[in-house]
Amino acid sequence: MSGPLPFGRTPPVERSALTAAFAFDALSRWPYPEAPGLQAHDAADLLLLDTLQAWLDAGHGADATGDGGAVVVLEDRHGALTLPLLAAGHDVRVGQDALAHERSLDANVSRWATPLPGALHRGTLDPALVAGAHAVLLVLPRSLDALEQWAHLVAEHAADDVILLAGGRDKHMTPRQNTVLGRYFQSVVPGRGRSKSRVVTARGPVRGRPAPFPRTAVHALPGVGPVALAAHGATFGGTAVDPGTRLLLEHLGEAATVDRAVDVGCGNGTIAVYLAMLARRGGRAAAVVATDQSADACASTALTVGLNGVADVVEVRRDDALASFPEASEQLLVLNPPFHAGNAVDTRVALRLFEAAARVLRPGGELWCVWNSHLMYRPDLERAVGPTRQVTRDRTFTVTVSTRG
Numbered sequence: 039m040s041g042p043l044p045f046g047r048t049p050p051v052e053r054s055a056l057t058a059a060f061a062f063d064a065l066s067r068w069p070y071p072e073a074p075g076l077q078a079h080d081a082a083d084l085l086l087l088d089t090l091q092a093w094l095d096a097g098h099g100a101d102a103t104g105d106g107g108a109v110v111v112l113e114d115r116h117g118a119l120t121l122p123l124l125a126a127g128h129d130v131r132v133g134q135d136a137l138a139h140e141r142s143l144d145a146n147v148s149r150w151a152t153p154l155p156g157a158l159h160r161g162t163l164d165p166a167l168v169a170g171a172h173a174v175l176l177v178l179p180r181s182l183d184a185l186e187q188w189a190h191l192v193a194e195h196a197a198d199d200v201i202l203l204a205g206g207r208d209k210h211m212t213p214r215q216n217t218v219l220g221r222y223f224q225s226v227v228p229g230r231g232r233s234k235s236r237v238v239t240a241r242g243p244v245r246g247r248p249a250p251f252p253r254t255a256v257h258a259l260p261g262v263g264p265v266a267l268a269a270h271g272a273t274f275g276g277t278a279v280d281p282g283t284r285l286l287l288e289h290l291g292e293a294a295t296v297d298r299a300v301d302v303g304c305g306n307g308t309i310a311v312y313l314a315m316l317a318r319r320g321g322r323a324a325a326v327v328a329t330d331q332s333a334d335a336c337a338s339t340a341l342t343v344g345l346n347g348v349a350d351v352v353e354v355r356r357d358d359a360l361a362s363f364p365e366a367s368e369q370l371l372v373l374n375p376p377f378h379a380g381n382a383v384d385t386r387v388a389l390r391l392f393e394a395a396a397r398v399l400r401p402g403g404e405l406w407c408v409w410n411s412h413l414m415y416r417p418d419l420e421r422a423v424g425p426t427r428q429v430t431r432d433r434t435f436t437v438t439v440s441t442r443g
């Protein structure tokens with residue numbers, strides 16, 4: 039190679055052996071629901087891989103990312119980035135916020151029929167994950183805060199010549215993502231679109247910017263007064279109190295007194311801290327388990343419970359859809375269900391949590407749930423859990439309690 043490409047230039051991208059030689063259709067979405075028409079890869083995954091190969095062919099990071107070298111992959115969902123790289127002999131360092139995505143990638147690796155000679159390393163949102171990296175592939179997250187958190191980590195700890203390739207489907211991309219990347223990189227270049235997908239190349243890390251997360255904010259919660267909420271970048275709703283959750287809390291004090299309650303999908307820990315503060319006042323549940331599949335949400339909830347002095351009452355547990363809870367073990371579950379799987383609106387993720395709740399509740403146990411009224415979850419709750427009554431509703435949200443039969 040005659041030298042690195044100047045900022046602003048990117049190599050031409052074509053279909054490469056990385057994607058042409060890989061059986062993407064053999065990847066499974068498990069533990070996410072499988073259905074006809076749903077795939078475990080998309081065109082943005084293929085474009086990311088072909089863009090990386092174009093940079094490698096242009097001589098980028100030849101020592102560290104050539105055959106056997108390490109590539110960092112962030113927010114892969116089912117392994118559609120990681121497995122082709124492993125198959126081509128690259129070592130891969132993977133960082134994923136969602137435990138369901140970790141489980142999906144692991145399942146695909148363990149059942150893959152052909153050799154995957156590269157080595158797979160797992161990491162958390164931590165400098166070691168990206169330290170010294172020359173090439174980072176990122177599936178663009180839906181949240182700009184999550185993107186900012188990754189951009190800061192890469193800019194701060196990767197190699198000087200790092201290329202951060204951030205890819206997504208056109209329908210999920212906005213110029214604001216480039217603005218966020220532009221805070222942490224001198225050069226941000228959107229590539230040419232292909233199959234309604236695009237890759238943005240960021241280079242020239244800007245070091246020394248303050249870490250954008252965690253953040254904190256104080257809110258008054260119904261019945262318990264001011265609480266501090268903490269949030270890392272990939273946490274649902276940041277440091278805000280979700281309006282649906284606020285409506286739920288206005289009525290949650292009516293729930294039966296129990297030994298222990300579970301905050302399912304705890305996010306920034308609003309519900310967990312509310313339950314713990316009620317317990318402090320001699321009210322409801324004596325202990326709380328706060329659980330979320332998001333590593334960031336668990337870290338945020340741990341900060342929140344610490345800030346409010348209730349760490350002795352709240353156990354924070356990273357778990358996918360209550361998988362670690364025994365059958366018929368719990369009396370009270372509280373849920374503000376998610377309605378996104380990755381970037382896509384997908385109500386099946388809520389249905390999966392209703393089924394998990396049904397498995398974990400004891401007979402007579404209750405699932406308190408708040409949902410956007412237009413989603414009309416009541417028949418789903420009746421079917422999955424048991425008799426369901428409306429506790430309250432406002433212009434947007436409905437609060438229900440479902441009793442396990």
Ligand SMILES: C[S@@+](CC[C@H](N)C(=O)[O-])C[C@H]1O[C@@H](n2cnc3c(N)ncnc32)[C@H](O)[C@@H]1O
Nearest residue numbers: 274280283303304305330331332358359374376
């Ligand atoms: C709508 S948010 C509610 C967050 C928080 N409880 C609140 O009220 O602000 C839904 C949460 O469910 C979590 N979640 C999504 N899928 C999950 C799963 N399979 N297992 C556990 N938590 C999950 C998300 O990470 C997110 O934090």
